[in-house]
Amino acid sequence: MNIITTSIEGILVIEPKVFKDNRGFFMETYQQHRYSEFGINHTFVQDNLSFSARGTLRGLHFQVTRPQAKLVQAITGEIFDVAVDIRPGSPTFGKWTGIHLSEQNKRQLFIPEGFAHGFCVLSEIAHFLYKCSDVYQPDDEGGILWSDPDIGIDWPVKNPVISDKDRKYPHLSDLLPEQLFSPED
Numbered sequence: 005m006n007i008i009t010t011s012i013e014g015i016l017v018i019e020p021k022v023f024k025d026n027r028g029f030f031m032e033t034y035q036q037h038r039y040s041e042f043g044i045n046h047t048f049v050q051d052n053l054s055f056s057a058r059g060t061l062r063g064l065h066f067q068v069t070r071p072q073a074k075l076v077q078a079i080t081g082e083i084f085d086v087a088v089d090i091r092p093g094s095p096t097f098g099k100w101t102g103i104h105l106s107e108q109n110k111r112q113l114f115i116p117e118g119f120a121h122g123f124c125v126l127s128e129i130a131h132f133l134y135k136c137s138d139v140y141q142p143d144d145e146g147g148i149l150w151s152d153p154d155i156g157i158d159w160p161v162k163n164p165v166i167s168d169k170d171r172k173y174p175h176l177s178d179l180l181p182e183q184l185f186s187p188e189d
């Protein structure tokens with residue numbers, strides 16, 4: 005297993021070991037002890053799977069008082085995955101990092117609590133599977149507009165397919181710190 009750091013502290017790219025043979029391949033997509041050796045010592049309590057067609061963009065989403073750390077990967081297809089630091093006071097507040105995750109590269113991205121998350125689909129279709137460190141809290145959901153010019157994400161899609169909900173999200177600058185990241189004790 006190979007771990008790659010990113011420009012934002014805490015966000016990690018994971019390259020799991022892939023065992024190939026004449027039948028295909030095998031890989032462990034998560035192993036608590038091994039991942040904890042790299043600081044991923046969360047208890048993941050919910051797995052999500054979404055399916056999207058080319059050009060779809062989901063995000064930028066987060067939960068405010070019950071923030072979720074996420075371990076994400078593309079099971080089929082290829083996506084561009086983005087995390088934005090929304091932790092008030094963080095030296096990288098408002099900064100983003102993006103990575104191509106695909107069926108081919110089998111890479112995972114670990115995103116700690118305190119980040120807005122989104123992705124867009126670059127292949128005909130993509131199945132996106134991810135683990136969350138807290139459960140879904142619809143009343144605790146927040147969002148930032150995918151195209152917020154102050155964040156300046158260099159999305160590789162220009163006119164994405166997005167939900168009505170995502171279309172209406174505010175800019176980061178319109179949100180107060182307590183509306184971004186206020187984890188319960």
Ligand SMILES: Cc1cn([C@H]2C[C@H](O)[C@@H](COP(=O)(O)OP(=O)(O)O[C@H]3O[C@H](C)C(=O)[C@H](O)[C@H]3O)O2)c(=O)[nH]c1=O
Pocket residue numbers: 052054062063065066121122123140167
């Ligand atoms: C996230 C979620 C959604 N839902 C229900 C609520 C809606 O009726 C339906 C679609 O939800 P939504 O449009 O919020 O799905 P996405 O746009 O894929 O949302 C996700 O997009 C970005 C990429 C994320 O990182 C988050 O996990 C999540 O916000 O699934 C649930 O029942 N449980 C859940 O955990």
